[in-house]
Amino acid sequence: MEKIVSLCKRRGFIFQSSEIYGGLNGAWDYGPLGVELKRNLKDYWWRTMVHERDDVVGMDGSILMNRAVWKASGHEETFTDPMVDCRTCKARLRADQIPQKNGVPQCPNCGGKDLTEPRSFNLMFKTYVGATEDESSITYLRPETAQSIFVQFKNVLDVSRKKLPFGIAQIGKAFRNEINPRNFTFRSREFEQMELEYFCRPEQGMELLEYWKEERLKFYEDIGIAREKLHVLTVPDAERAFYSKGTYDIEYEFPFGRQELEGVAYRTDYDLSQHQNASGKPLEYFDEEAKQKFIPHVIEPSAGVDRTVLALICEAYDEDTAPDDKGKQESRIVLRFSPRIAPIKCAVFPLLKNKEPLVAKARAVVNLLRPHMNVFYDETGAIGRRYRRQDEIGTPFGITIDFETLGERGDDFRDTVTLRERDSMKQERVKIADLVQLLVARIS
Numbered sequence: 001m002e003k004i005v006s007l008c009k010r011r012g013f014i015f016q017s018s019e020i021y022g023g024l025n026g027a028w029d030y031g032p033l034g035v036e037l038k039r040n041l042k043d044y045w046w047r048t049m050v051h052e053r054d055d056v057v058g059m060d061g062s063i064l065m066n067r068a069v070w071k072a073s074g075h076e077e078t079f080t081d082p083m084v085d086c087r088t089c090k091a092r093l094r095a096d097q098i099p100q101k102n103g104v105p106q107c108p109n110c111g112g113k114d115l116t117e118p119r120s121f122n123l124m125f126k127t128y129v130g131a132t133e134d135e136s137s138i139t140y141l142r143p144e145t146a147q148s149i150f151v152q153f154k155n156v157l158d159v160s161r162k163k164l165p166f167g168i169a170q171i172g173k174a175f176r177n178e179i180n181p182r183n184f185t186f187r188s189r190e191f192e193q194m195e196l197e198y199f200c201r202p203e204q205g206m207e208l209l210e211y212w213k214e215e216r217l218k219f220y221e222d223i224g225i226a227r228e229k230l231h232v233l234t235v236p237d238a239e240r241a242f243y244s245k246g247t248y249d250i251e252y253e254f255p256f257g258r259q260e261l262e263g264v265a266y267r268t269d270y271d272l273s274q275h276q277n278a279s280g281k282p283l284e285y286f287d288e289e290a291k292q293k294f295i296p297h298v299i300e301p302s303a304g305v306d307r308t309v310l311a312l313i314c315e316a317y318d319e320d321t322a323p324d325d326k327g328k329q330e331s332r333i334v335l336r337f338s339p340r341i342a343p344i345k346c347a348v349f350p351l352l353k354n355k356e357p358l359v360a361k362a363r364a365v366v367n368l369l370r371p372h373m374n375v376f377y378d379e380t381g382a383i384g385r386r387y388r389r390q391d392e393i394g395t396p397f398g399i400t401i402d403f404e405t406l407g408e409r410g411d412d413f414r415d416t417v418t419l420r421e422r423d424s425m426k427q428e429r430v431k432i433a434d435l436v437q438l439l440v441a442r443i444s
């Protein structure tokens with residue numbers, strides 16, 4: 001993990017939030033490469049979960065909502081973690097994460113054994129809406145995106161005129177005042193979720209739970225996470241929310257252990273029923289054929305953007321050897337991102353920066369590719385060094401413009417370039433005119 005955290009900072013994937021002031025625990029900023037990676041992940045999720053389906057529409061809800069939402073959903077009452085204090089060093093700890101020594105719980109900070117009894121700590125960030133700070137103006141930063149989908153269910157149903165089963169998808173920020181943020185971005189206080197609420201008839205619930213588990217596993221494979229590093233945990237009855245008829249956690253083998261990436265939960269009709277009862281507004285679905293009204297059931301695949309970005313970086317990180325400019329093997333760090341989610345798809349290099357025709361041709365290739373993908377132009381340093389810099393940030397393709405491109409070695413190779421593939425380091429000679437089609441096919 002240390003190597004990954006250091007690479008993330010060095011190359012501009014992830015920085016500590018407010019770093020120059022000593023940081024803020026549980027908050028992170030994404031740098032120039034991190035934001036591209038994150039965007040590619042969210043775009044691919046949206047593409048496969050919304051655009052490529054007839055039965056899902058999207059929405060973008062507000063982070064602040066009426067407090068009544070959080071009362072009805074149960075969050076105000078029960079969205080808590082058990083917390084204990086260490087009386088010696090005053091650390092606040094999550095009761096279920098305290099290590100034991102010889103069967104005795106010990107503070108992981110100072111080793112102290114004098115701990116308080118566990119008490120419930122609500123994870124929602126409380127805030128006040130408007131100029132008066134009193135009981136009537138309290139609300140919370142949303143701890144999940146799901147609730148805005150439930151409370152807008154009727155509006156979306158009316159405008160989209162979808163028939164069951166259908167889903168509403170959302171990507172957005174969520175906030176939880178975690179007692180112990182840890183493992184880099186894995187457990188943060190501010191993070192993003194990609195959630196789908198897939199509404200169905202009660203009798204379809206169990207089957208759709210299986211369907212979505214499989215779809216979601218396929219998604220992770222499609223973005224480059226090896227199937228053998230993914231695990232499905234069937235959440236035991238005792239640990240499931242009381243209203244859930246079945247929940248799977250999709251876990252990934254992070255360097256710090258096997259941990260949850262996504263939950264796929266069958267939440268029955270709990271959420272819509274709660275909001276219907278609390279608001280007094282009907283949230284039923286009318287089945288025209290059966291002439292029946294009922295509250296739909298829901299399957300919820302809920303994924304963390306930041307956790308998936310971290311998994312992508314962990315999965316991609318590799319060290320191997322590559323020849324330098326003189327053919328001598330040297331070690332290299334390489335991020336083996338799937339081209340689909342790589343922050344930069346292609347780097348373009350003129351062989352020499354002081355040869356105007358090479359530079360002009362390279363610039364022309366950049367302009368040709370830019371409408372189709374994120375391209376990086378680099379003219380400084382030996383060509384091997386330039387490849388190495390791109391390997392380290394996971395750029396899958398490198399294009400070199402050389403004297404053959406200019407036709408100086410005969411017409412056969414005029415307007416062709418060298419295309420180098422990051423993982424195999426194989427090079428092929430490709431016509432400039434074929435580049436767009438060839439690369440677009442490899443990155444989509």
Ligand code: GAP
Binds near residue numbers: 260306
């Ligand atoms: N609406 C259901 C829900 O929010 P959850 O299991 O609490 O379920 C879903 O959260 C996903 O959100 C998790 O699988 C994880 O990927 C992400 N997530 C939850 N808490 C997080 C945190 N503190 N930091 C980063 N990601 C988090």
